Amino acid sequence: MLQQTQVATVLRYFPNWMRRFPSVRALADAPEADVLHAWQGLGYYSRARRLHAGARFLLERHAGELPRTHAALLELPGIGAYSAGAIASIAFGEKKPLVDGNVVRVLARHFGLRGDPGKGPLRRALWQLAGELVPEDRPGDFNQALMELGATVCTPRAAACGACPLRATCVARRDGLVEKLPELPARPKPTRVRAVAVAVRDGKRVVLVRLPASAPRWAGLWTFPHVELEPNETRAAAAERAVHGALGVKAHIGVELARIEHTITRFRIALELVEATLPGNVLRGALRAEHVVRALPSELSRHAMPAPHRKLAVWLLANGGAS
Ligand code: SF4
The missing domain is CATH 1.10.1670.10 (Helix-hairpin-Helix base-excision DNA repair enzymes (C-terminal))
Known part of the structure; x- marks a missing residue:
């Protein structure tokens, strides 16, 4: 957790993490969705996935015990030269x-x-x-x-x-x-990017989609359908593309609901939330997919979401859902 993250931030997450996963076995046995949910807000989600993979590796190969040598530590998912050196020297006294x-x-x-x-x-x-x-x-x-x-x-x-x-x-x-x-x-100056996320309405509920394991960013997390705008693309066109890419259907794009700014690595992203509706029969079909859920704004926090989308979810909750 402390990689790329300040102690003060980690202190807000670590006790809850240890309550949810008090042992290597508890972590290894947990579904990935639970692991990502406990991690949400900390960012750099590959660390959570590697911890999870590391726990499973420990259980399979080392009976749930952390190996005590530098060479064996290096075989664990997520442990590189720095971590192996730190654990081997500090915990086990290896030179x-x-x-x-x-x-x-x-x-x-x-x-x-x-x-x-x-x-x-x-x-x-x-x-x-x-x-x-x-x-x-x-x-x-x-x-x-x-x-x-x-x-x-x-x-x-x-x-x-x-x-x-x-x-x-x-x-x-x-x-x-x-x-x-x-x-x-x-350090290179952050590149400015404009992106649109879509609150697809189904009555008081909105649609979330889970990104595939192959997604370059936020794999396995739940988000509103979203895309970055292409050059000269309008917000409405991008929103339509986002919904089509996520649900395979054409949406009626509505008004802008909220706008936030966030930074990811070297990108400064202006993210606009717009609302959209789908014809009822189309929505029902799209919702059958395993990677799609619809939830009330008050239920969105049950799903592991990356920080910017969580901010949009909080906005929806504070503003009584999509209008
Ligand atoms: S290592 Fe050298 S540069 Fe660094 S604080 Fe000591 S004297 Fe100064």
Whole structure:
């Protein structure tokens, strides 16, 4: 949960998650819909899917126990070099390194390493260096100390070099490069995207569709039918395309209900909610599909929805449903 997410946010989700899935078996046995529902709001849903897959893997291969070696940990779904290094060294005392953003900063500055730390040569050099530095004795404490130094002393801006235990040997401090290292690439400006979501009405109920496992984003989650607008496409045309893509039928598109902005990775998305109706017989047919449900606004929260669609669902509830 803590990958790409702040502790304060995780604290709102972790206790509930542990209540719902108090053991590896409980998580492994849960349907994916329940796992995604418990995760909703945290974003980066691939983490929830990998935790779920990891729990099943543990049950099948390791009798529900977490393996205790770096090599075996690396075989688990969702566990990469960083997580394997952290678990092996901190939990099991194995002499293995880890490299995260904080460690990158400390090492790049202390050793005066130039280049983009996300790219091949320096990336490999950082892992190699971290591997050489980590001691046999208390490797977990060493790794945590390095991360903590980066988080609290050798910070991205205004590093507290005067209070740093590495100051006597630090190349960046000696050469006046503290502000320049590590040489991270400039973040691209977010791309602006316009999208439309459709509240297809059936009386007081609205239609949600579950995205297929192959969907590039939000796979397995429930959303209002939605698409991004093509260049020069009108909102109504996009809304029709969204409904046709999700339900295979033509809709009567109505008025705009709400508009929100949200950011996903490097996209800034303006999402407009419009209402729509379908001829009754068409709607009944479309609703038979397994990936389609209709629900009252007060029932929408039972379904795992990504944050922007949940915001639209909250709007519908607050405004008495589609008008
Ligand atoms: S001396 Fe300054 S730049 Fe060097 S490691 Fe310490 S805090 Fe970072």
